[in-house]
Amino acid sequence: MSLYQNNVNRFFDDFIGDLNVARRGGTRSSRTSNNTFVPLLDVHENENEFHVNAELPGVNKDQINVDVRDNTLIISGESKKDQKYEKGDTLIQERFYGSFTRSISLPPNVKADDITAKFENGLLELKLPKSVSTGRKITIQ
Structure with a gap:
Protein backbone atom coordinates (compact mmCIF):
# COMPACT_ATOMS: atom_id res chain seq x y z
CA MET A 1 0.00 0.00 0.00
CA SER A 2 1.43 3.37 -0.95
CA LEU A 3 2.08 6.23 1.47
CA TYR A 4 -0.56 8.27 -0.33
CA GLN A 5 -3.15 5.52 0.08
CA ASN A 6 -2.25 5.14 3.79
CA ASN A 7 -2.78 8.88 4.30
CA VAL A 8 -6.12 8.82 2.47
CA ASN A 9 -7.27 5.80 4.53
CA ARG A 10 -6.21 7.52 7.77
CA PHE A 11 -8.08 10.68 6.75
CA PHE A 12 -11.31 8.73 6.21
CA ASP A 13 -10.85 6.73 9.43
CA ASP A 14 -10.41 10.00 11.36
CA PHE A 15 -13.41 11.50 9.59
CA ILE A 16 -15.64 8.55 10.50
CA GLY A 17 -14.30 8.65 14.07
CA ASP A 18 -15.09 12.35 14.32
CA LEU A 19 -18.64 11.69 13.12
CA ASN A 20 -19.07 9.12 15.88
CA VAL A 21 -17.85 11.67 18.42
CA ALA A 22 -20.43 14.18 17.25
CA ARG A 23 -23.13 11.54 17.74
CA ARG A 24 -22.12 10.43 21.24
CA GLY A 25 -20.11 13.38 22.60
CA GLY A 26 -16.70 13.33 24.21
CA THR A 27 -13.24 13.04 22.80
CA ARG A 28 -12.81 10.53 19.97
CA SER A 29 -9.93 8.53 21.39
CA SER A 30 -10.39 8.97 25.11
CA ARG A 31 -13.92 7.95 26.12
CA THR A 32 -15.03 4.31 25.90
CA SER A 33 -18.25 4.46 27.93
CA ASN A 34 -19.87 6.58 30.62
CA ASN A 35 -17.63 5.28 33.39
CA THR A 36 -14.34 4.39 31.70
CA PHE A 37 -11.85 6.29 29.59
CA VAL A 38 -8.52 5.70 27.88
CA PRO A 39 -5.73 8.21 28.67
CA LEU A 40 -4.24 9.94 25.65
CA LEU A 41 -0.52 9.17 25.11
CA ASP A 42 2.52 10.58 23.39
CA VAL A 43 5.46 8.21 22.88
CA HIS A 44 8.86 9.54 21.88
CA GLU A 45 12.14 7.74 21.31
CA ASN A 46 15.76 8.78 21.31
CA GLU A 47 18.86 6.61 21.18
CA ASN A 48 18.90 5.97 24.96
CA GLU A 49 15.26 5.72 26.02
CA PHE A 50 11.57 5.92 25.26
CA HIS A 51 9.41 8.67 26.79
CA VAL A 52 5.73 7.98 27.41
CA ASN A 53 3.51 10.89 28.44
CA ALA A 54 -0.06 10.15 29.54
CA GLU A 55 -2.64 12.89 29.95
CA LEU A 56 -4.54 12.42 33.24
CA PRO A 57 -6.17 15.77 34.11
CA GLY A 58 -7.94 15.95 37.44
CA VAL A 59 -6.38 12.71 38.68
CA ASN A 60 -4.28 12.55 41.86
CA LYS A 61 -0.98 10.68 41.97
CA ASP A 62 -2.39 8.13 44.44
CA GLN A 63 -5.16 7.24 41.94
CA ILE A 64 -2.65 6.01 39.31
CA ASN A 65 -1.05 2.57 38.93
CA VAL A 66 1.83 1.84 36.56
CA ASP A 67 2.78 -1.81 36.02
CA VAL A 68 4.86 -3.86 33.62
CA ARG A 69 3.54 -7.37 32.99
CA ASP A 70 4.47 -9.75 30.18
CA ASN A 71 6.42 -7.02 28.38
CA THR A 72 3.40 -4.69 28.47
CA LEU A 73 3.27 -1.27 30.14
CA ILE A 74 -0.09 -0.80 31.88
CA ILE A 75 -1.31 2.58 33.15
CA SER A 76 -4.54 2.29 35.15
CA GLY A 77 -6.51 3.85 37.96
CA GLU A 78 -9.67 5.70 38.77
CA SER A 79 -10.73 9.34 38.61
CA LYS A 80 -13.42 10.20 41.15
CA LYS A 81 -15.98 12.97 40.94
CA ASP A 82 -15.63 15.58 43.67
CA GLN A 83 -18.06 14.78 46.50
CA LYS A 84 -19.15 18.40 46.81
CA TYR A 85 -21.10 17.95 43.54
CA GLU A 86 -23.06 14.86 44.58
CA LYS A 87 -26.11 16.93 45.60
CA GLY A 88 -28.00 18.87 42.97
CA ASP A 89 -28.07 18.46 39.20
CA THR A 90 -25.08 18.39 36.88
CA LEU A 91 -25.95 20.57 33.89
CA ILE A 92 -22.81 19.93 31.83
CA ASP A 113 13.43 -2.67 36.07
CA ASP A 114 14.77 0.85 35.41
CA ILE A 115 11.54 2.58 34.33
CA THR A 116 10.90 5.83 36.19
CA ALA A 117 7.67 7.79 36.58
CA LYS A 118 6.86 11.39 37.47
CA PHE A 119 3.40 12.95 37.79
CA GLU A 120 2.88 16.70 37.67
CA ASN A 121 0.04 18.98 36.55
CA GLY A 122 -2.06 16.13 35.16
CA LEU A 123 0.77 14.66 33.07
CA LEU A 124 2.31 11.27 33.83
CA GLU A 125 5.85 11.14 32.42
CA LEU A 126 7.55 7.77 32.10
CA LYS A 127 11.14 7.16 31.06
CA LEU A 128 11.89 3.71 29.71
CA PRO A 129 15.65 3.20 29.32
CA LYS A 130 16.90 1.01 26.51
CA SER A 131 19.25 -1.88 27.11
CA VAL A 132 22.46 -2.25 25.16
CA SER A 133 22.20 -4.69 22.29
CA THR A 134 23.45 -8.07 23.39
CA GLY A 135 24.08 -9.49 19.94
CA ARG A 136 27.26 -11.33 19.12
CA LYS A 137 29.18 -12.22 16.03
CA ILE A 138 29.02 -15.86 14.98
CA THR A 139 32.22 -17.37 13.68
CA ILE A 140 31.74 -19.57 10.64
CA GLN A 141 33.78 -22.77 10.69
Missing part, protein backbone atom coordinates in the same frame (compact mmCIF):
# COMPACT_ATOMS: atom_id res chain seq x y z
CA GLN A 93 -20.25 17.17 32.37
CA GLU A 94 -17.41 16.98 29.87
CA ARG A 95 -14.72 15.77 32.24
CA PHE A 96 -14.15 12.03 32.59
CA TYR A 97 -14.73 10.12 35.80
CA GLY A 98 -14.39 6.42 36.47
CA SER A 99 -11.77 3.81 35.82
CA PHE A 100 -9.12 4.15 33.16
CA THR A 101 -6.54 1.88 31.62
CA ARG A 102 -4.05 2.06 28.79
CA SER A 103 -1.65 -0.70 27.75
CA ILE A 104 1.21 -0.60 25.29
CA SER A 105 3.53 -3.40 24.26
CA LEU A 106 7.15 -2.76 25.06
CA PRO A 107 9.96 -3.46 22.62
CA PRO A 108 12.38 -6.16 23.80
CA ASN A 109 15.18 -3.64 24.41
CA VAL A 110 13.45 -1.82 27.32
CA LYS A 111 15.00 -2.22 30.79
CA ALA A 112 11.72 -2.77 32.66
Whole structure:
Protein backbone atom coordinates (compact mmCIF):
# COMPACT_ATOMS: atom_id res chain seq x y z
CA MET A 1 0.00 0.00 0.00
CA SER A 2 1.43 3.37 -0.95
CA LEU A 3 2.08 6.23 1.47
CA TYR A 4 -0.56 8.27 -0.33
CA GLN A 5 -3.15 5.52 0.08
CA ASN A 6 -2.25 5.14 3.79
CA ASN A 7 -2.78 8.88 4.30
CA VAL A 8 -6.12 8.82 2.47
CA ASN A 9 -7.27 5.80 4.53
CA ARG A 10 -6.21 7.52 7.77
CA PHE A 11 -8.08 10.68 6.75
CA PHE A 12 -11.31 8.73 6.21
CA ASP A 13 -10.85 6.73 9.43
CA ASP A 14 -10.41 10.00 11.36
CA PHE A 15 -13.41 11.50 9.59
CA ILE A 16 -15.64 8.55 10.50
CA GLY A 17 -14.30 8.65 14.07
CA ASP A 18 -15.09 12.35 14.32
CA LEU A 19 -18.64 11.69 13.12
CA ASN A 20 -19.07 9.12 15.88
CA VAL A 21 -17.85 11.67 18.42
CA ALA A 22 -20.43 14.18 17.25
CA ARG A 23 -23.13 11.54 17.74
CA ARG A 24 -22.12 10.43 21.24
CA GLY A 25 -20.11 13.38 22.60
CA GLY A 26 -16.70 13.33 24.21
CA THR A 27 -13.24 13.04 22.80
CA ARG A 28 -12.81 10.53 19.97
CA SER A 29 -9.93 8.53 21.39
CA SER A 30 -10.39 8.97 25.11
CA ARG A 31 -13.92 7.95 26.12
CA THR A 32 -15.03 4.31 25.90
CA SER A 33 -18.25 4.46 27.93
CA ASN A 34 -19.87 6.58 30.62
CA ASN A 35 -17.63 5.28 33.39
CA THR A 36 -14.34 4.39 31.70
CA PHE A 37 -11.85 6.29 29.59
CA VAL A 38 -8.52 5.70 27.88
CA PRO A 39 -5.73 8.21 28.67
CA LEU A 40 -4.24 9.94 25.65
CA LEU A 41 -0.52 9.17 25.11
CA ASP A 42 2.52 10.58 23.39
CA VAL A 43 5.46 8.21 22.88
CA HIS A 44 8.86 9.54 21.88
CA GLU A 45 12.14 7.74 21.31
CA ASN A 46 15.76 8.78 21.31
CA GLU A 47 18.86 6.61 21.18
CA ASN A 48 18.90 5.97 24.96
CA GLU A 49 15.26 5.72 26.02
CA PHE A 50 11.57 5.92 25.26
CA HIS A 51 9.41 8.67 26.79
CA VAL A 52 5.73 7.98 27.41
CA ASN A 53 3.51 10.89 28.44
CA ALA A 54 -0.06 10.15 29.54
CA GLU A 55 -2.64 12.89 29.95
CA LEU A 56 -4.54 12.42 33.24
CA PRO A 57 -6.17 15.77 34.11
CA GLY A 58 -7.94 15.95 37.44
CA VAL A 59 -6.38 12.71 38.68
CA ASN A 60 -4.28 12.55 41.86
CA LYS A 61 -0.98 10.68 41.97
CA ASP A 62 -2.39 8.13 44.44
CA GLN A 63 -5.16 7.24 41.94
CA ILE A 64 -2.65 6.01 39.31
CA ASN A 65 -1.05 2.57 38.93
CA VAL A 66 1.83 1.84 36.56
CA ASP A 67 2.78 -1.81 36.02
CA VAL A 68 4.86 -3.86 33.62
CA ARG A 69 3.54 -7.37 32.99
CA ASP A 70 4.47 -9.75 30.18
CA ASN A 71 6.42 -7.02 28.38
CA THR A 72 3.40 -4.69 28.47
CA LEU A 73 3.27 -1.27 30.14
CA ILE A 74 -0.09 -0.80 31.88
CA ILE A 75 -1.31 2.58 33.15
CA SER A 76 -4.54 2.29 35.15
CA GLY A 77 -6.51 3.85 37.96
CA GLU A 78 -9.67 5.70 38.77
CA SER A 79 -10.73 9.34 38.61
CA LYS A 80 -13.42 10.20 41.15
CA LYS A 81 -15.98 12.97 40.94
CA ASP A 82 -15.63 15.58 43.67
CA GLN A 83 -18.06 14.78 46.50
CA LYS A 84 -19.15 18.40 46.81
CA TYR A 85 -21.10 17.95 43.54
CA GLU A 86 -23.06 14.86 44.58
CA LYS A 87 -26.11 16.93 45.60
CA GLY A 88 -28.00 18.87 42.97
CA ASP A 89 -28.07 18.46 39.20
CA THR A 90 -25.08 18.39 36.88
CA LEU A 91 -25.95 20.57 33.89
CA ILE A 92 -22.81 19.93 31.83
CA GLN A 93 -20.25 17.17 32.37
CA GLU A 94 -17.41 16.98 29.87
CA ARG A 95 -14.72 15.77 32.24
CA PHE A 96 -14.15 12.03 32.59
CA TYR A 97 -14.73 10.12 35.80
CA GLY A 98 -14.39 6.42 36.47
CA SER A 99 -11.77 3.81 35.82
CA PHE A 100 -9.12 4.15 33.16
CA THR A 101 -6.54 1.88 31.62
CA ARG A 102 -4.05 2.06 28.79
CA SER A 103 -1.65 -0.70 27.75
CA ILE A 104 1.21 -0.60 25.29
CA SER A 105 3.53 -3.40 24.26
CA LEU A 106 7.15 -2.76 25.06
CA PRO A 107 9.96 -3.46 22.62
CA PRO A 108 12.38 -6.16 23.80
CA ASN A 109 15.18 -3.64 24.41
CA VAL A 110 13.45 -1.82 27.32
CA LYS A 111 15.00 -2.22 30.79
CA ALA A 112 11.72 -2.77 32.66
CA ASP A 113 13.43 -2.67 36.07
CA ASP A 114 14.77 0.85 35.41
CA ILE A 115 11.54 2.58 34.33
CA THR A 116 10.90 5.83 36.19
CA ALA A 117 7.67 7.79 36.58
CA LYS A 118 6.86 11.39 37.47
CA PHE A 119 3.40 12.95 37.79
CA GLU A 120 2.88 16.70 37.67
CA ASN A 121 0.04 18.98 36.55
CA GLY A 122 -2.06 16.13 35.16
CA LEU A 123 0.77 14.66 33.07
CA LEU A 124 2.31 11.27 33.83
CA GLU A 125 5.85 11.14 32.42
CA LEU A 126 7.55 7.77 32.10
CA LYS A 127 11.14 7.16 31.06
CA LEU A 128 11.89 3.71 29.71
CA PRO A 129 15.65 3.20 29.32
CA LYS A 130 16.90 1.01 26.51
CA SER A 131 19.25 -1.88 27.11
CA VAL A 132 22.46 -2.25 25.16
CA SER A 133 22.20 -4.69 22.29
CA THR A 134 23.45 -8.07 23.39
CA GLY A 135 24.08 -9.49 19.94
CA ARG A 136 27.26 -11.33 19.12
CA LYS A 137 29.18 -12.22 16.03
CA ILE A 138 29.02 -15.86 14.98
CA THR A 139 32.22 -17.37 13.68
CA ILE A 140 31.74 -19.57 10.64
CA GLN A 141 33.78 -22.77 10.69
